[in-house]
Amino acid sequence: MTVDATDRRILKATASGLPLTPHPFEEVGRWLVLPENEVIARIQAMQDDGVIRRVALAPNHYTLGLAANGMSVWDLADDQAEKLGAEVGALPFVSHCYLRPRALPDWPYNLFAMLHGRSREEVEAKRSEVAALLDAACRSHDILYSTRILKKSGMRLAGEG
Amino acid sequence: MRQTLPPDALDATDRLLINRLQDGLPLTHAPFAPVAQEAGISETEVVDRIAHLREIGAITRFGPFLDAEAMGGAFCLCALSVPPDRFDEVMTLVNAHPEVAHNYERQHRLNMWFVLACERPEEIAEAAGRIERETGLKVLRFPKRHEFFIGFRVEA
Numbered sequence: 547m548t549v550d551a552t553d554r555r556i557l558k559a560t561a562s563g564l565p566l567t568p569h570p571f572e573e574v575g576r577w578l579v580l581p582e583n584e585v586i587a588r589i590q591a592m593q594d595d596g597v598i599r600r601v602a603l604a605p606n607h608y609t610l611g612l613a614a615n616g617m618s619v620w621d622l623a624d625d626q627a628e629k630l631g632a633e634v635g636a637l638p639f640v641s642h643c644y645l646r647p648r649a650l651p652d653w654p655y656n657l658f659a660m661l662h663g664r665s666r667e668e669v670e671a672k673r674s675e676v677a678a679l680l681d682a683a684c685r686s687h688d689i690l691y692s693t694r695i696l697k698k699s700g701m702r703l704a705g706e707g
Numbered sequence: 708m709r710q711t712l713p714p715d716a717l718d719a720t721d722r723l724l725i726n727r728l729q730d731g732l733p734l735t736h737a738p739f740a741p742v743a744q745e746a747g748i749s750e751t752e753v754v755d756r757i758a759h760l761r762e763i764g765a766i767t768r769f770g771p772f773l774d775a776e777a778m779g780g781a782f783c784l785c786a787l788s789v790p791p792d793r794f795d796e797v798m799t800l801v802n803a804h805p806e807v808a809h810n811y812e813r814q815h816r817l818n819m820w821f822v823l824a825c826e827r828p829e830e831i832a833e834a835a836g837r838i839e840r841e842t843g844l845k846v847l848r849f850p851k852r853h854e855f856f857i858g859f860r861v862e863a
Contacts, residue, residue: 549778563770566758568739568750582736589771590734597777601738603728603757604768605861609712610725612861617813617820628853635855643856646784646849653786653817653847662859688815696810697802697821 549597552580553588564601612662614669615641617692618676619655621648621685627656630683634659637679639672654686661689716763717863720746724756725766725863765863781828782808784849785835786817787842794818800841806834817847 549557555578565573571589572582592598607613622630627645634657635643642660659676663669673689680687717725723746732738739753746753760766776782789797794812801807801821810821823834835846 557771557773560770563768566754566769568754569736570738571734572736586734586736592771593734595777596774599772599774599856600731601734601771602731602769603725603760603766604772605725605729605863606764606767607861609710609764610861610863611711613711631853631855638860638862641859643854644851645853645855646851649786649847649849652788652845653849658784658849662861690813690815690817690820692811692813692820694812696798696812696819697807698809699807 549592552578553592553597556580556585556588557592607662611664613664614666615660615662615692616666616669616673616689618659618661618673618687618689620657620659620676620680620687621654622657622680623683623685624656626683630680631657633679634676637672637676639663640676655688666691712763712765717760717765720748721756721760721765722863724753725760725861728757728769729860775824779826781825781831782851783823783831783835784851785821785823785838786847786849787819787821787838787844788817789819789842789844791818797842797844801838804834804838806830 556574559574559577564570567573571585575582575585589598589601593600631643631645634640639662640659641662642658644658645656646658648654648656661669661672663672677684677687724742727742727745733741737750739750743750743753757769761769787797797819798810801819802810806823806825808822808824810819812818813820823831825831825834835848839846
């Protein structure tokens with residue numbers, strides 16, 4: 547879909563969050579001099595097209611106790627990768643889950659799944675759970691723990707400079 | 708903020724709000740009405756509690772979540788195997804590129820993992836090529852072929 551200039555104004559106005567009032571879309575409309583029903587219709591259209599994944603609250607998984615995470619990686623048989631990837635992605639302790647190309651010979655893994663838990667031990671237990679689910683379709687797997695954030699910059703909106 | 712909150716920082720109503728509102732908000736004139744009714748509180752108290760949860764760091768954001776790619780950008784996860792004695796030098800070279808959105812050190816032979824974020828797909832290969840020339844290291848590229856984005860929930 548094409549996100550037009552008015553859509554961009556809505557995204558920019560809400561980039562740091564929705565206004566915390568009982569009628570947040572009405573308030574966004576007030577900021578942008580747009581009727582509330584147009585704000586809602588535009589956000590709905592962007593959500594239907596996948597530009598907006600959802601309008602929601604983001605729990606801080608660190609402060610809520612999920613302090614440990616690891617990037618688990620799996621070498622899945624190609625003909626089963628789509629189906630099994632969807633099953634792994636549906637697990638409640640898996641956040642980002644992607645199929646990616648292998649980089650042979652350096653890297654045999656084609657499924658990446660970020661696992662979350664309260665501790666390193668819990669993450670390892672989740673990894674065993676995933677391994678049991680994948681069973682014989684998985685030839686090998688590994689998990690990479692991050693030791694340091696080297697850079698973290700906010701994603702810029704394309705066309706925003 | 709990465710410190711775990713004490714267990715009494717949240718009451719049952721706070722937990723209900725976190726558990727319900729992470730799945731998405733109805734796009735209506737009164738989007739908090741359903742959860743307010745379920746919790747037995749007013750919509751004003753719902754928004755006041757959300758503000759408080761943000762203040763104490765129990766939530767990071769409340770609003771629209773964008774699919775950056777659907778907005779027209781191009782992204783690629785990349786990895787480098789950096790000799791330990793060159794780690795800081797390579798980190799400085801990599802981080803200097805504005806296309807590098809984030810960069811993590813990980814425990815593996817491939818010990819540096821970063822995401823390239825560009826406006827157009829062809830710029831990914833160009834940026835990776837520049838990093839290879841500057842560092843003399845092979846940049847492994849892992850573009851996403853399929854994303855599975857369904858299940859993750861943080862039970863409060």
